[in-house]
Amino acid sequence: MSMMIKTPPMGWNSWDCYGASVDEETVRRNAEYMAKHLKQYGWEYVVVDIQWYEPKAKSHEYNHFTELCMDEYSRLIPDEGRFPSSEGGKGFAPLADYVHSLGLKFGIHIMRGISRQAVHRNTAILGTERTAREVAKMNSICAWNTDMYGVDPDKEGAEEYYKSIFALYAEWGVDFIKCDDICRELPHEESELVLLSKCLRNCGRDMVLSLSPGPALLEKSELYKQTADMWRITDDFWDNWQSLYNMFERCEKWSIHSGSGHYPDADMLPVGAILQDYSPENRTKFTEDEQRTMMTLWSIFRSPLMIGGELTKNDEFTEGLLTNAAIIGMNKLSRHAHMVWHKEIGGSEHILWTAVCADGGQYAAVFNVGENKGSLNLDLADLEIYEPVTCTDLWTGAVAEKCKSIKTELPPHGAAAFLLK
CATH class of the missing domain: 3.20.20.70 (Aldolase class I)
Incomplete structure (x- = not known):
C-alpha cells in the first residue's frame, strides 16, 4: 500500500x-x-x-x-x-x-x-x-x-x-x-x-x-x-x-x-x-x-x-x-479540479478550470491559450457561485470584495488564478 x-x-x-x-x-x-x-x-x-x-x-x-x-x-x-x-x-x-x-x-x-x-x-x-x-x-x-x-x-x-x-x-x-x-x-x-x-x-x-x-x-x-x-x-x-x-x-x-x-x-x-x-x-x-x-x-x-x-x-x-505561497497553496489545497469550458471568447481562445479549496471557498483559473490578447468578464454563475464573494488574485495578491464577476485582460499564453470565498 x-x-x-x-x-x-x-x-x-x-x-x-x-x-x-x-x-x-x-x-x-x-x-x-x-x-x-x-x-x-x-x-x-x-x-x-x-x-x-x-x-x-x-x-x-x-x-x-x-x-x-x-x-x-x-x-x-x-x-x-x-x-x-x-x-x-x-x-x-x-x-x-x-x-x-x-x-x-x-x-x-x-x-x-x-x-x-x-x-x-x-x-x-x-x-x-x-x-x-x-x-x-x-x-x-x-x-x-x-x-x-x-x-x-x-x-x-x-x-x-x-x-x-x-x-x-x-x-x-x-x-x-x-x-x-x-x-x-x-x-x-x-x-x-x-x-x-x-x-x-x-x-x-x-x-x-x-x-x-x-x-x-x-x-x-x-x-x-x-x-x-x-x-x-x-x-x-x-x-x-x-x-x-x-x-x-x-x-x-x-x-x-x-x-x-x-x-x-x-x-x-x-x-x-x-x-x-x-x-x-x-x-x-x-x-x-x-x-x-x-x-x-x-x-x-x-x-x-x-x-x-x-x-x-x-x-x-x-x-x-x-x-508564490498562494499558487503553491493551491497545489496543496485544490480538490476535485476540472475544466469548466474551453472556448473562443473576448478575442482569443480561453480555458476555465475550477477546484474546491480544502480550506474553504473555490479556486478559479483562467487561461488565454490563444494567439491574441484576450478580454474576459467571467460571470461567477459559470462556477455555480450565485452570491457575491471575496476574490483574491493568487498571483498579485489583490483582493476585491463583493464580486459577482471577474474581469481579466490576459496576454497570449497568459493565465490568472483566484480564490473565491
Missing part, C-alpha cells in the same frame, strides 16, 4: 539540466539552495536522475552497452568518480545523510529490471541461490536505453532481487524512487510493476514511488493508484508552447484520478537555467506568461512539482515563480 502522501511531492530533479551526467557537487549545491530559499514553501525532494552508476555519462545522450558500477549481488551502485562520498561501498548513504541534514529528502532514478551486465556475467542475487540470468526476462528491453533487461516475476529469485535492491536503497536513506521504463509499458510489464511496488512497500522505509515515462494509460488508472504515488501522463515535457497547450487536454482527462496518495504527474518544470552553460539563450524558452500558465495549471490540477533548472542560477522572476 502507498504511504498515503497527502499533497503532491515538490522538489528538484537533475534530468532537465544535466541529463545522465549529474555529479555529487551539483546535487549538494542545489540541495543547499533549496534548503535556504525554497524549503519554507514546501520544496523538499532532491532527486538524482538516470545513470548515476555510469562512469562515462556526459549529457542527455546514453552510452550504449557501457560498463556500469555494480556490487557482487547484481545491484547497481553509484560511480565513485562522480559521487566521491560513495567510495568504499557506502553507496548514496553519505549524500542522503547530507540532504537530510538540510531538512530535505533524497531521491534516485532507477530503471525497471536487472542490468544486462549482471545477466551477462551471471552474478549472484542476495537471499537466493538463483542468479541474474535466471531471473531476467531477456525479451523485455527498454526501447531507448540499453542498461537493463526486465525481470520475470514468475521466476524463482525475482522477488528476492527486487527485495534486495530496495533493502539497499533503504540502507542508503532514499525517500523517493523514480522508476523508469514502466509507466507506459503496461499491460506487458504489469506483473513486474506489481512485484516492484510490493517489494518497495515492504522494505521498511517510506519511499515515494514515481512511475515514468508517460503517457500513462487511462485504462490502467486504478492499477497506478494501487501501486504508485505518482505517474507520468506525458512523455518528457520540454519548454515549448505546443507541449504546454497539449497538457490541458491531458490534465482534463486525468483530473478525476487525483487524490490523496495518488497524483497524475504532468512532469518537470523546465524553468530557469536548463542547459549547463547557463547563457541567457540557454534559459527556458518559455515566456514569463507561459511559465505562469504552466505553474497555474500544474497547481490547480495538483500535479507533483519538480524543478528542472539549475537552482543556483535562478533569476528574480524564477525565484518569484517558485515561491
